[in-house]
Amino acid sequence: MQLVDSIRQRRSIRQFLPKPVPDEVIQDIIAEAVWSPSWGNTQQWEMMVVTGDKLTKLKEENKKALFAGQKAQPEIAFPEVWPDAHKARYGEIGKAVLESQATDRDDKEGRLQNTSHMFSFFDAPVLLYFMVDKQLSLEYAVLDVGLILQNVSLLACDKGLGSCIMAVSVMYADIVRKILPVPDNKRLVIGTALGYPDLEAPINNFERQRDLEQVVTWVT
Ligand SMILES: Cc1cc2nc3c(=O)[nH]c(=O)nc-3n(C[C@H](O)[C@H](O)[C@H](O)COP(=O)(O)O)c2cc1C
Numbered sequence: 001m002q003l004v005d006s007i008r009q010r011r012s013i014r015q016f017l018p019k020p021v022p023d024e025v026i027q028d029i030i031a032e033a034v035w036s037p038s039w040g041n042t043q044q045w046e047m048m049v050v051t052g053d054k055l056t057k058l059k060e061e062n063k064k065a066l067f068a069g070q071k072a073q074p075e076i077a078f079p080e081v082w083p084d085a086h087k088a089r090y091g092e093i094g095k096a097v098l099e100s101q102a103t104d105r106d107d108k109e110g111r112l113q114n115t116s117h118m119f120s121f122f123d124a125p126v127l128l129y130f131m132v133d134k135q136l137s138l139e140y141a142v143l144d145v146g147l148i149l150q151n152v153s154l155l156a157c158d159k160g161l162g163s164c165i166m167a168v169s170v171m172y173a174d175i176v177r178k179i180l181p182v183p184d185n186k187r188l189v190i191g192t193a194l195g196y197p198d199l200e201a202p203i204n205n206f207e208r209q210r211d212l213e214q215v216v217t218w219v220t
Contacts, residue, residue, distance in 0.1 A: 013162025015196035059120035124193035131186040162197030
């Protein structure tokens with residue numbers, strides 16, 4: 001696939017096929033993704049591939065925490081305030097997801113179902129976590145993670161896999177640590193769901209928006 005096609009065809013996948021992903025496919029993606037740039041080639045990212053029973057347990061516990069109304073405890077603070085333009089874009093994606101599921105905004109039960117699906121990582125067969133050492137300067141470590149994460153997303157797309165970067169996968173960090181061997185000296189940054197996409201699912205097909213004019217200033 002041409003790079004430009006991967007960039008344009010990659011989209012967040014929120015419905016996966018019940019088809020396992022061979023370990024070699026994930027290994028290949030990671031082996032290629034580590035050719036991402038990083039500050040001083042420090043390669044500040046560390047990854048953990050989660051599948052099988054551990055992933056099933058994580059999905060169950062994550063959903064349980066959601067239904068129990070557990071307070072979010074991410075290891076990198078979630079944003080709390082959005083400027084108006086960002087808030088508007090955030091609102092649009094939420095609306096598009098709900099509409100694709102034919103869920104009305106007032107349909108509390110339907111919305112809960114959607115949220116619950118999200119907290120089980122859309123039933124993806126693989127979750128790839130990214131961590132950084134707690135001694136690292138957080139901003140640039142996270143920037144490095146962002147770079148490799150995009151490469152993982154593009155490579156996944158190139159190999160016919162879908163991905164969805166998921167803040168909700170690190171929302172209950174205590175649960176992740178209870179189930180997975182995350183070292184004490186590492187900080188959980190983010191996880192991405194990976195799996196074969198259900199290309200027919202409306203949730204994987206709604207129209208997305210990007211602004212160009214509003215985000216670029218040319219100076220000569
Ligand atoms: C840091 C980060 C966290 C995200 N967390 C979630 C999440 O928890 N749930 C979700 O459905 N999508 C999540 N997304 C996906 C975004 O909603 C998505 O990238 C955005 O709407 C743009 O759509 P696209 O990826 O299809 O181009 C996240 C994306 C990023 C970069």
